[in-house]
Amino acid sequence: MASSKDRKVAEMKFINRLRKFPFFAWLWFLLGALYFVLPLLATFEFSLSWDPAVPFKAYQRAFEDVRFWRSFIASNVFAIITIIACIILVVPTAYWIRLRLPQARRIVEFITLMPFVVPAIILVFGLIRVYSTPFTIPFTDIVFMKPLTQFKAGTNILIVAGYMVLAMPYMYRSVDTGMRTVDILTLTEAAQSLGASWFVIITRVILPNIRSALLSGALLTFAIVVGEVILASFLGVNAFGPYLFLLGQHRAYEPAALSFVSFLLTWIAMGMIQLVTGGQNQTAGGH
Amino acid sequence: MAQTTVPLKKTPAPTNWKTWLGVAPFFLFAILFLFLPSMRLITASFSSPEGNFTLDNIRQLFTVPLIVNAYKLSIQISAITALGGGILGFLLAYAVTVGGLPKSLRPILMTFSGVASNFAGVPLAFAFVATLGRQGFITHVLRDYLGVDLYSAGFNLYSFAGLSLVYMYFQFPLMVLIMAPALDGLKREWREAAENLGATTTQYWLRVALPVLLPSILGAMILLFGNAFGAYATAYALTGGRIGIVTIQIGAQIRGDVLYNPGLGYAMAVGMVVIMAISLAGYSWLQAKTERWLR
Numbered sequence: 001m002a003s004s005k006d007r008k009v010a011e012m013k014f015i016n017r018l019r020k021f022p023f024f025a026w027l028w029f030l031l032g033a034l035y036f037v038l039p040l041l042a043t044f045e046f047s048l049s050w051d052p053a054v055p056f057k058a059y060q061r062a063f064e065d066v067r068f069w070r071s072f073i074a075s076n077v078f079a080i081i082t083i084i085a086c087i088i089l090v091v092p093t094a095y096w097i098r099l100r101l102p103q104a105r106r107i108v109e110f111i112t113l114m115p116f117v118v119p120a121i122i123l124v125f126g127l128i129r130v131y132s133t134p135f136t137i138p139f140t141d142i143v144f145m146k147p148l149t150q151f152k153a154g155t156n157i158l159i160v161a162g163y164m165v166l167a168m169p170y171m172y173r174s175v176d177t178g179m180r181t182v183d184i185l186t187l188t189e190a191a192q193s194l195g196a197s198w199f200v201i202i203t204r205v206i207l208p209n210i211r212s213a214l215l216s217g218a219l220l221t222f223a224i225v226v227g228e229v230i231l232a233s234f235l236g237v238n239a240f241g242p243y244l245f246l247l248g249q250h251r252a253y254e255p256a257a258l259s260f261v262s263f264l265l266t267w268i269a270m271g272m273i274q275l276v277t278g279g280q281n282q283t284a285g286g287h
Numbered sequence: 288m289a290q291t292t293v294p295l296k297k298t299p300a301p302t303n304w305k306t307w308l309g310v311a312p313f314f315l316f317a318i319l320f321l322f323l324p325s326m327r328l329i330t331a332s333f334s335s336p337e338g339n340f341t342l343d344n345i346r347q348l349f350t351v352p353l354i355v356n357a358y359k360l361s362i363q364i365s366a367i368t369a370l371g372g373g374i375l376g377f378l379l380a381y382a383v384t385v386g387g388l389p390k391s392l393r394p395i396l397m398t399f400s401g402v403a404s405n406f407a408g409v410p411l412a413f414a415f416v417a418t419l420g421r422q423g424f425i426t427h428v429l430r431d432y433l434g435v436d437l438y439s440a441g442f443n444l445y446s447f448a449g450l451s452l453v454y455m456y457f458q459f460p461l462m463v464l465i466m467a468p469a470l471d472g473l474k475r476e477w478r479e480a481a482e483n484l485g486a487t488t489t490q491y492w493l494r495v496a497l498p499v500l501l502p503s504i505l506g507a508m509i510l511l512f513g514n515a516f517g518a519y520a521t522a523y524a525l526t527g528g529r530i531g532i533v534t535i536q537i538g539a540q541i542r543g544d545v546l547y548n549p550g551l552g553y554a555m556a557v558g559m560v561v562i563m564a565i566s567l568a569g570y571s572w573l574q575a576k577t578e579r580w581l582r
Contacts, residue, residue, distance in 0.1 A: 039456065041424070042425065043417045043418070093313040164320070234538075271398060
């Protein structure tokens with residue numbers, strides 16, 4: 001008797017669990033997971049299929065190419081310069097707004113949202129049209145600078161400025177969120193009473209206090225800049241994005257290998273952001 | 288107006304022009320590299336080849352077939368992938384938040400969504416060629432094991448449908464990232480109250496949860512729309528410019544005057560900015576509505 005009752009209870013429990021089993025939740029999850037994983041799996045499989053005897057041949061060939069390293073290093077340098085320039089521009093601005101100029105918050109936030117309205121293709125269109133004419137002294141025809149698009153340093157300035165515009169929304173939001181959690185006013189007053197200058201306050205007091213926000217903004221900027229194609233190809237800069245695109249025009253296996261590598265790089269950058277911030281601010285755009 | 292509520296001890300020092308100097312570098316940067324380029328496109332789109340003011344370019348936006356088709360294609364692909372990505376993304380976000388999946392799956396999905404929504408452009412196009420191209424992985428598997436030949440059945444990765452599938456790869460993860468926090472905002476009390484009043488799960492979702500979530504779902508889909516509308520590199524790398532969406536046509540216009548009228552090219556760019564601005568405004572309006580219920 002007792003044992004059959006036990007069995008019945010166990011059966012009921014099993015049926016209950018079956019009814020509570022989130023079938024559809026698992027279905028959606030598996031569907032999404034397949035969508036995520038299959039293209040990566042396929043890319044990896046394809047990149048290995050060149051020569052069964054030498055599985056990583058595509059990777060060897062891709063990494064042997066001098067032009068790969070040249071463009072990849074160039075993109076990394078652009079990313080680092082963009083990150084530094086963005087920090088120099090954004091941190092003092094966000095700090096000053098929190099400390100002294102709260103009435104500028106709305107307009108500055110509005111400006112940082114502008115890159116969502118002006119996509120990269122439009123931005124580069126405008127930049128080329130404005131900076132392909134020489135700079136003249138106002139109201140005269142005296143030229144004091146060649147057009148930026150016509151010499152190498154000029155194009156480099158333009159591309160970094162363009163990247164800064166693209167990275168601005170993410171950088172500003174990270175920095176501003178970071179500053180919200182720190183008592184800027186007290187820190188500033190304490191530093192001032194000890195005789196610190198503005199420069200010292202920002203570099204030695206504020207920056208260390210928002211370092212995780214800075215890191216997450218920097219990593220996102222890195223992920224945006226290293227694979228960027230539009231600005232680089234229209235401004236004629238030898239960066240990784242255009243290189244990968246051209247490689248794809250006449251090779252099969254190396255582009256697959258490099259696509260997989262760039263996926264891993266994005267993964268590393270996002271994983272690190274997750275570690276530093278616990279999952280905030282991880283959407284970018286600009287495809 | 289708010290001066291009466293400000294406590295006396297916190298009265299801020301009157302801001303003079305010197306205080307504004309602190310944000311001057313930021314404004315200078317924005318003017319040089321954001322406003323000046325945008326303004327140049329806008330003024331150029333209102334000027335004739337001789338340099339006079341004209342509305343001709345704007346008028347031609349709606350009459351030249353090449354441009355009308357480009358906008359139609361762009362709007363179609365953005366709407367379809369925003370809807371498809373929105374639905375799949377919402378279901379996924381539902382699965383890991385209130386759907387009853389193990390808690391440990393959530394951080395995995397969120398990180399993956401962060402990666403995938405940033406993984407776009409050339410590498411994404413190549414990844415899909417390796418997956419669904421003529422020699423792609425899935426194409427092979429389906430043909431060899433299931434006897435289904437995708438390409439003779441009419442599928443083509445380098446077509447509108449193929450491009451939509453590729454766009455979905457960065458669209459639905461973005462939806463997951465936006466919707467997961469919103470779904471977290473659904474209060475347990477609402478569900479309990481509904482159940483105590485005798486509501487079924489379907490009734491709870493249709494009458495309580497979805498109406499509360501609707502503004503944020505719509506807002507997120509608008510964001511997805513803009514995300515696809517501004518995309519260029521993915522489409523160019525996949526189809527080499529054969530699918531003439533707006534961004535591709537603008538790219539062609541930058542490379543050379545393919546429309547034989549520079550003003551028309553500028554007008555096309557401005558039209559795009561207008562559509563992006565409308566979607567951003569719609570998004571922020573809906574975002575403000577969301578905050579009434581979900582925080």
